[in-house]
Amino acid sequence: MAAPHSAAPHSDVAPADLPQGGPERQRDAERTRAEILDIATREFADQGYAGARVDEIAAKTSTTKRMIYYYFGSKQQLYVAVLERAYSVIRSIEQELDVDLLDPVEAVRQLAGLTFDHHESHPDFIRLVSIENIHRAEHIATSDVLAGLANPALDVLARILERGHAAGIFRGDVDALDVHMVISAFCVFRTANRHTFNAIFKRDLLDPGRREHHRQMLGDMLVDYLTAR
Amino acid sequence: MAAPHSAAPHSDVAPADLPQGGPERQRDAERTRAEILDIATREFADQGYAGARVDEIAAKTSTTKRMIYYYFGSKQQLYVAVLERAYSVIRSIEQELDVDLLDPVEAVRQLAGLTFDHHESHPDFIRLVSIENIHRAEHIATSDVLAGLANPALDVLARILERGHAAGIFRGDVDALDVHMVISAFCVFRTANRHTFNAIFKRDLLDPGRREHHRQMLGDMLVDYLTAR
DNA sequence: CTATGAACGAACCAGCTAGTTAGTTGTACC
């Protein structure tokens, strides 16, 4: 139907996002790679590393299993590539951070709220992190890209805490990484432990009706702790 | 060697539930079952559900794979049995709770500290919970034992909060389950996300040197939040 | 037009894995 071997293939169609890339979009290495990564991310996040099936990933792709090995080499390398991309997406939180101008209390609230939102909108990432922890981060260790990738939000947080302490508002015995851990713990738990929590306590932590309340609660807790005494 | 077919097997030893253990200890159903559960718990916690191998579990046992199917029926039922036992162990925290006499602030600190200790000493349980969440708690759902198993610590917490509010110390707009979530989130995160956290931030959350500080921090946060305003 | 190599696909394979078959041995009870 769609011009399987049309004679004038290059002018009648808009080549999507690429300026004038392949008109028929056959043979697009970048595209194929990206599609495999997309499907693999979903599949690994869904089933875990051992549970995910290369055949299944291939089947959900518009290409074949051979292509997975052509581009990624092995199941493990594919998984590492998935992790690397997932972490790089998360890193983009950096750009939204512009809290250096706010007063410390408001800055902490905004930073926590932003992290909160970010986690909520990236459940696949959180699942991948959980999976990676089950495997004791052994795959992250094999990736030089990931091994020493610090969270940019951490520096921002450190500066906020400093400013707050200098202004006499915040206590001085807190470590930025500890505070970051508390924020992460709260945000990650809601998503990562949603199912067992719901099974036992019959409460869906991700219920939209509880979202604002949780967001507020996290901010309150942090501020109350930092300004205590 | 050890009297493979000894002639007087039944009188020189107490057979029942073994005051001084069977000398031959052959043919002990309870023992075999328990051994399989022990090994399976370690194996599932280590490798995840899909990653664990029935053959491997059997090999680490002193019995055979057939016995696993004899006693548990299938890999999945074995896994559910592992979950059930792990949760029942955790339930034992109930007995240690005796905080109804303390003043509310001290009671919250003690409850949080006890939960903190309990989580720290049961890493396998936390791993199993993570694994179960990856599978969206679908196995818990198949177990009537687990499906509606509330945490006993929750009632205790609710009473503490009430008392605290009645005494005018605690704010009144807090829900026990929310507070429980915060405690769990903090305690679980340290263990569950230890490896990725360490890979990225180069800090071992379970470093014994940081233990007391974390314990204190959790108590402070809760109290500061509950007594704020 | 043709040579070349990147991109792609179908079918295959060896080893693994959950689950079974068929049979043996110990023990409680009479």
Place this chain on the structure above:
DNA sequence: GGTACAACTAACTAGCTGGTTCGTTCATAG
């Protein structure tokens, strides 16, 4: 002292699974 049943074992299998072989097609350079 024999019998019924629970406890146990070794060897097997059907199907899956990560990885491969080998061959084809397309785009582009010369």
